[in-house]
Amino acid sequence: MKNETTVLTLSDNRKYVVVKKLLYQNKKYLYLIEVDNQYHQILCEVNDNKIKLITDENIMKQIILNAKEK
């Protein structure tokens, strides 16, 4: 049986595939790719229902290289 993939619809009215759930310094992060435009990829911090986009490349680097898969 295939594993199900999570798709989020965000308030920008776009659908995103949840590629990876990450945990870094006790914070939850999601690596998302937009379904209709795969060039649009975001790394964001999750807090309940709120999603905060990470735009600083240095922080992104730290998260990607050091985060644990959740």
Add this chain to the structure above:
Amino acid sequence: MEKNNELEVINLEKTNDEKISKIEKLGNIGLSVVGLTGSGYISLTTCSMLIMEDLSSIYQIGLGIPTLASFYGAIIFVKRIFENKKIEYQQSEENDEKENSDEILEIKDIDNIKSSKVDKLKEFGNYTWNISKTLAATYSIASILTLIKNMPNNFELYQTIGLFAALMPNSILLNNSIDNFKEKTKQKIKKINYKKVNQKNEK
């Protein structure tokens, strides 16, 4: 509502859709590449763009064609080696049958023996290698240009090094095998000549 880079989750759904699974898989490959190289930050977008462009992208063509040509060349080459070995074996058997005859093989220049076959083989190998080389060179120039333009992005460099690493032994193997084949044939014919001359002298 979007505010200061903040978004809200409106809906969450689980799906088995193949397109969605593919995106997830490719995204994970992108992340793995970032982790594997470990040499620094690679833009997620650039990295995944390269992976996601499928067969239509220059990256895939640049990497795919030399690899395919190289593999195809290797397969044809091995096949021909086997064919040549078969011919060699058949000729050896024929020579053994004629062992008692007075016929003496007088072959001085091995390059003339089976030259058409060897030349064709070598020509094919060179042709395949030249295509690979040209494409690899084009690809590496593009990669170097990308590197100069965007220094932190080392992904193309790794791919180019990998490509050359994959292709170089193939070319060396091809040339060595042709030389080995020629050398072995030369030795074998020398042996036959020596045997036959000895037999004649004994008589």
